Amino acid sequence: xxxxxxxxxxxxxxxxxxxxxxxxxxxxxxxxxxxxxxxxxxxxxxxxxxxxxxxxxxxxxxxxxxxxxxxxxxxxxxxxxxxxxxxxxxxxxxxxxxxxxxxxxxxxxxxxxxxxxxxxxxxxxxxxxxxxxxxxxxxxxxxxxxxxxxxxxxxxxxxxxxxxxxxxxxxxxxxxxxxxxxxxxxxxxxxxxxxxxxxxxxxxxxxxxxxxxxxxxxxxxxxxxxxxxxxxxxxxxxxxxxxxxxxxxxxxxxxxxxxxxxxxxxxxxxxxxxxxxxxxxxxxxxxxxxxxxxxxx
Numbered sequence: 001x002x003x004x005x006x007x008x009x010x011x012x013x014x015x016x017x018x019x020x021x022x023x024x025x026x027x028x029x030x031x032x033x034x035x036x037x038x039x040x041x042x043x044x045x046x047x048x049x050x051x052x053x054x055x056x057x058x059x060x061x062x063x064x065x066x067x068x069x070x071x072x073x074x075x076x077x078x079x080x081x082x083x084x085x086x087x088x089x090x091x092x093x094x095x096x097x098x099x100x101x102x103x104x105x106x107x108x109x110x111x112x113x114x115x116x117x118x119x120x121x122x123x124x125x126x127x128x129x130x131x132x133x134x135x136x137x138x139x140x141x142x143x144x145x146x147x148x149x150x151x152x153x154x155x156x157x158x159x160x161x162x163x164x165x166x167x168x169x170x171x172x173x174x175x176x177x178x179x180x181x182x183x184x185x186x187x188x189x190x191x192x193x194x195x196x197x198x199x200x201x202x203x204x205x206x207x208x209x210x211x212x213x214x215x216x217x218x219x220x221x222x223x224x225x226x227x228x229x230x231x232x233x234x235x236x237x238x239x240x241x242x243x244x245x246x247x248x249x250x251x252x253x254x255x256x257x258x259x260x261x262x263x264x265x266x267x268x269x270x271x272x273x274x275x276x277x278x279x280x281x282x283x284x285x286x287x288x289x290x291x292x293x294x295x296x297x
Contacts, residue, residue: 011041016148020275042174095135098127099154099170107197108190109157109171109180118194121215122201136170140280143173147275155279157182160265163273165281173279177269183261185254192247195223195230199240199247206240223247 015038022030093101102119103110110118116129139153153173156165160183171180182190198220202212217237224231224238230246231238269278 008041008044012038012151013148015041020147023275039176093125095127095131096139096154098123098125099132099135100152100172102127103154103170103172105197105201106194108193109166109169109182110190110194111168112170114194115170117215117219118198121198121213121219132170136165136280140276143279144276153279155180156281158265158269158278158281160184160186160261163265163269163277163282177266177278178259178262181262181265181269183258183265185258186262189251189254189258191223192227192251195220195227195247196244198223199238199243202240 015034019031019034019038022034098119099115101123102115105122106114106118112129112132115132116127119125119127135154136156139155142150143153143155151174155171155173157169157171157180158164158177159166160181166182169182198216202216202220205212205216220238220240220243221231224243224246227243227246227250229249230243232242273282
């Protein structure tokens with residue numbers, strides 16, 4: 001598996017180099033072809049990474065199906081108090097990897113608070129939300145200095161109208177621009193995506209024979225209570241399959257219009273923004289004025 005990941009990472013690096021050349025040459029057909037190949041390679045890399053993590057988790061009896069996360073035994077995560085007692089004082093997982101795992105589970109741009117809640121609901125280490133304030137800036141500096149040197153970056157969601165960073169939302173660089181655009185209907189659409197991702201993770205745990213932690217059920221209940229038809233008050237816990245079906249049913253109402261708005265904005269972003277701006281957003285007018293004058297009146 002390690003060799004496969006290495007091959008995919010070399011492929012990603014090669015495609016990104018080719019993409020920069022095609023963009024500079026303004027070869028739209030070649031750029032589109034490389035972007036498609038890049039998305040396929042990124043998806044293959046994510047799949048290979050998850051497969052490796054699952055293989056490692058089976059040998060270590062870890063809980064969960066997301067990438068490389070050390071876990072305690074299933075019995076130790078059945079209550080919030082016992083989970084907290086098992087947590088190490090100092091996290092062994094880098095903060096950017098914690099955020100990557102949570103966003104991979106959620107499947108759409110999310111706020112630091114939701115990212116932290118999601119990570120702590122499924123994993124045994126804490127994610128300190130206050131550390132996220134500087135993470136995106138650190139990632140942008142790294143990308144500016146090294147380009148596509150890393151397999152992924154924690155980046156920004158972009159507003160559909162101005163293509164600036166959407167306030168308080170983080171995303172993954174491996175997602176296409178359309179997935180990171182925030183239009184008028186996107187917050188609700190992404191909320192439904194978060195609900196589906198949470199429910200699916202609980203189902204994966206059940207399939208693996210591990211009960212989901214109490215915090216995971218509380219998180220799913222928060223989603224289900226605001227989705228029509230997703231929650232049956234007569235049951236103790238929401239049914240993940242019911243939540244998924246209800247979320248998909250509501251999402252279908254918004255999907256066509258939301259997709260059109262995202263795609264139009266993504267097309268403008270690809271035509272107007274450099275690579276770093278497509279990931280981290282165009283500079284807001286306030287920053288542009290400061291850069292031009294050295295101060296802000």
